[in-house]
Amino acid sequence: MNVPIIDPLQGDFPEIIEEYLQHGSMKCIAFNRRGTLLAAGCADGNCVIWDFETRGISKELQDKDCVAPITSVCWSKYGHCLLSSATDKSLTLWDVKNSEKIARITLQQTTLHARLHPGSCTPSVCLACPLSSAPILVDLNTGSSTVLPVSVSDNGCGNLPIPRNKFADGSPPFTPTAATFNRHGDLIYVGNSKGEILIVDSTNIKVRAVFQVLGGVIKNIVFSRNSHYLLTNSNDRVIRIYENLLPLKAASEYLTKMADKLNDLQGVEKLKEVGSKCLSLVRDFQDSISRTQWKTPCFSGDGEWVVGASASKGEHKIYIWDRAGRLVKILEGPKEALTDLLWHPVRPLVISVSITGFVYIWAKDYTENWSAFAPDFKELEENEEYVEREDEFDLIPETEKVKEVGVNEDVKIDIITVEKDTAFSDSDASQDELCFLPTIPSPDIPEQEDKYLMNSLKLDDCTQSSSPFSDEAGLNVNGIIPGPRPISDTVVENSVAADAGDTTSLKRKRKPSAKGLELQAEKGKKPLTKIKSSGKSLKSKISRKNGTPSEDDEDVYL
Structure with a gap:
């Protein structure tokens, strides 16, 4: 479609289901940084990588040691590695290009979400959020793990959950919450059941700041792609957007300097004071009528839109707001529960996963505006008789010739240098990025020229199992392309051959011309x-x- 004929006043958000992907039963999805490859974790323990431009399967990572459903998948920064977590408590790091396992470890509990460290090209450290314990930092090379603090004591030190999932201050049993890295991975944002966000230094595992969120248990923490905004999904059915006040680089050092200036405060009060200068509330989103519980909310690629999915069973609804808080669209899909949701990093596309294992691609329903291409163009709702002007088709001699534009043919054109993509701030430093993989071609059905008999095709096999040739090529049980021959003749000949004890391939008797x-x-x-x-x-x-x-x-x- 030509870009000039697209109405620029239309909202840049998806509206309809453009296509769906199917391969086994997919449970979770993740885009690489460029949005060219889509990884999907399946219920059989394998991971499928789709070429998103061609909608074809580029690679399938098959793990013989894992047959449990995949719970999350995550790409490394430059797309060479893929981390997957499964319900069998395993974490597997894959070399995508060579389809080889780099590391595989087993934890004590099932991991709901796992994220690779974003500051390394070849990451070996990941953040795992187990089902019923505090988030942990895992070294995939050595298998060692470090439990992150989920609360703070009066002296300002982080406390770890004691056995039986009880906090030291006697709070209720531990509820699984979310945790995520910041842009460069020097800080970790950890949510707890009290509605607090603990900002933890990923190097020495110390709590640097505490920010209070009104809403109870924090279920999701998501940064926008440019890390200027942070999204939280709480148990009070409200999605909140905060502005990130910390610098994108050296944020840990900035918190240390900020804490040194607050010498008059100590303990928790000091951490909360520092935390109040880290985030600032911008807007909250909720469905005040039906009080919908939200699932897997996220930002759009440019951070201008916020999307959240309904957590109701048997409902595939996606809500889209602008950053000002206005609800602009409600997408209604099939009557299937939604398990995962993503917005494409660059394009206005939303990808959703249903509980049945299908991946739906939501796209914009563009309306062509031909007046942008031709200003005198007029759209007609019905046929009208056209009356031509008297001089419309008269030959008018050329009075002035168009002057030729002077072109310097000696100027050298640079076809090697790649311009920096404005959508990626560090695109010039990612030349070794893995963006595409060779697609696996699917074999075509061979043509049945000069072959009207299928060798070694038995009648029992034909009646008990369906062959792709018989279904797709239109062949009958004898491997013959069906013609006007009556079905009764074929049945009689088959029964006679069966009575005669013929176990070889059945032959059709031809009539001479x-x-x-x-x-x-x-x-x-x-x-x-x-x-x-x-x-x-x-x-x-x-x-x-x-x-x-x-x-x-x-x-x-x-």
């Missing part, structure tokens, strides 16, 4: 001579049009 019958009648009058008709081969071919041999398709011996 009229020309053949005439020549056979004269067989005893002339010497035996080979007659070649129409230059055809010795083997006769059945006409694909009517399924019967024609007069020119036979070699006859007289």
Whole structure:
């Protein structure tokens, strides 16, 4: 579609289901940084990588050691590695290009979400959020793990959950919450059941700041792609957007300097004071009528839109707001519960995963505006009679010739240097990024030329299992392209062959043509001579049009 004929006043958000992907039963999805590859974790323990431009499967990562459903997938920064977590408590790091396992470890609990460290090209450290314990930092090379603090004491130190999932201050049992890295991975944002966000230094695992969120248990923490905004999904059915006040680089050092200036405060009060200068509330989103519980909310690629999915069973609803808080669209899909949701990093596309294992691609329903291409263009709702002007088709001599534009042919054109993509701030430093993979071609069904019999095809196999040839190529149980022959004749011949004990491939008895019958009648009058008709081969071919041999398709011996 031509870009000039697209109405620029239309909202840049998806509206309809453009396509769906199907391969086994997919449970979770993740885009690489460029949005060219889509990874999906399946229920059989394998990971499928789709080429998002062609919608074809580029690679399938099969793990013989894992047959449990995948709970999350995550790409490394430059797309060379893929981390997957499964319900069998395992974490697996894959080399995507070579389809090899780099590391595999088993934790004590099932991991709901796992994220690789974003500051390394070849990450070996990941953040895992187990089902019923505090988030942990895992070294994939050594298998060692460090539990992150989920609360702070009066002296300002982080406390770890004690056995039986109880906090030291006697708070209720531990509820699984979310945790995520910041842009460069020097800080970790951890939510707890008290509605607090603990900002933890990823190097020494110390709490640097505490920010209070009104809403109870924090279920999701998501940064926008440019890290200027942070999104939280709480148990009070409200999605809140905060502005990130920390610098994008050296944020940990900035918190240390900020804390040194607050010498008059100590303990928790000091951490909360520092936390109040880290985030600032911008807007909250909720459905005040139906009080919908939200699932997997996220930002758009440019951070201008916020999307959240309904957590109701049997409902595939996606809500889209602008950053000002206005609800602009509600997308209603099939009556299937939604398990995962993503917005494309660059394009206005939303990808959702249903509980049945299908991946739906939501796209913009563009309306063509031809007046942008031709200002005098007029759209008609019905046919109208056109009345031409009197001089519309008159030949007018050229009075002025258009002057040729001077072009310097000696100027060298640079076709090697790649311009920096404005959507990626560090695109010039990612030349070794893995953006595409060779797509696995699917074999076509071979044409059945000169083959009207399928060797070693038994009648029992045909009746018990369906063959792709019989379904897709339109062949009957004998491997013959069906023609106008009555079905009863085929059934009778098959039953006779079965009674005779014939276990070989069944053959169809051909009827001679009229020309053949005439020549056979004269067989005893002339010497035996080979007659070649129409230059055809010795083997006769059945006409694909009517399924019967024609007069020119036979070699006859007289």
